[in-house]
Amino acid sequence: AQTVTQSQPEMSVQEAETVTLSCTYDTSENNYYLFWYKQPPSRQMILVIRQEAYKQQNATENRFSVNFQKAAKSFSLKISDSQLGDTAMYFCAFRKTSGSRLTFGEGTQLTVNP
Amino acid sequence: GAGVSQSPSNKVTEKGKDVELRCDPISGHTALYWYRQSLGQGLEFLIYFQGNSAPDKSGLPSDRFSAERTGGSVSTLTIQRTQQEDSAVYLCASRPSRGTDTQYFGPGTRLTVL
Numbered sequence: 001a002q003t004v005t006q007s008q009p010e011m012s013v014q015e016a017e018t019v020t021l022s023c024t025y026d027t028s029e030n031n032y033y034l035f036w037y038k039q040p041p042s043r044q045m046i047l048v049i050r051q052e053a054y055k056q057q058n059a060t061e062n063r064f065s066v067n068f069q070k071a072a073k074s075f076s077l078k079i080s081d082s083q084l085g086d087t088a089m090y091f092c093a094f095r096k097t098s099g100s101r102l103t104f105g106e107g108t109q110l111t112v113n114p
Numbered sequence: 115g116a117g118v119s120q121s122p123s124n125k126v127t128e129k130g131k132d133v134e135l136r137c138d139p140i141s142g143h144t145a146l147y148w149y150r151q152s153l154g155q156g157l158e159f160l161i162y163f164q165g166n167s168a169p170d171k172s173g174l175p176s177d178r179f180s181a182e183r184t185g186g187s188v189s190t191l192t193i194q195r196t197q198q199e200d201s202a203v204y205l206c207a208s209r210p211s212r213g214t215d216t217q218y219f220g221p222g223t224r225l226t227v228l
Binding site: 050091105 | 216
């Protein structure tokens with residue numbers, strides 16, 4: 001079975017600064033997908049970024065980028081130039097290529113301070 | 115186009131009553147998922163539909179929980195004889211059959227069992 005661990009329950013950052021959220025996972029699969037989802041107070045889960053395990057290049061989406069270390073089973077999210085609207089709960093998630101369910105970490109509550 | 119919608123947004127019920135939660139996926143999405151998010155927790159997988167069939171319902175916590183999907187579209191999650199530990203946010207997600215493995219989430223139903 002897969003497990004996803006987010007060791008930082010809460011983090012805060014000043015507006016315009018950079019913050020990194022940590023995520024580690026455990027799997028015996030070789031091919032899989034990793035995701036970061038954002039959940040603001042509205043409860044809507046919003047996809048932030050995704051990474052395919054067979055791709056060595058780290059995914060980037062505007063101010064969001066990941067540091068994917070396959071051997072270490074680490075998948076951290078870096079948010080550059082943090083904005084007040086980035087305040088939300090962030091979830092790391094894993095999906096097997098051949099499977100269908102997402103396995104989520106416990107989440108990290110990020111607060112961006114003005 | 116329209117996203118995933120769920121109804122009701124909030125539901126308060128008394129212990130022992132049955133409840134039905136509804137999910138309308140994005141039009142054309144063949145895969146549909148139910149997850150549960152208890153207070154302060156990550157998301158827990160409940161069941162996965164491909165079309166009208168459920169190849170993976172291993173996450174349903176007890177036989178009080180059931181789900182169906184009709185016409186390859188709307189899904190209903192039914193909880194019988196609700197218990198206080200059923201209180202949670204129930205999230206639905208859908209995914210197209212090809213082109214992307216990204217799951218798109220609805221806003222969830224917050225269930226409170228008194």
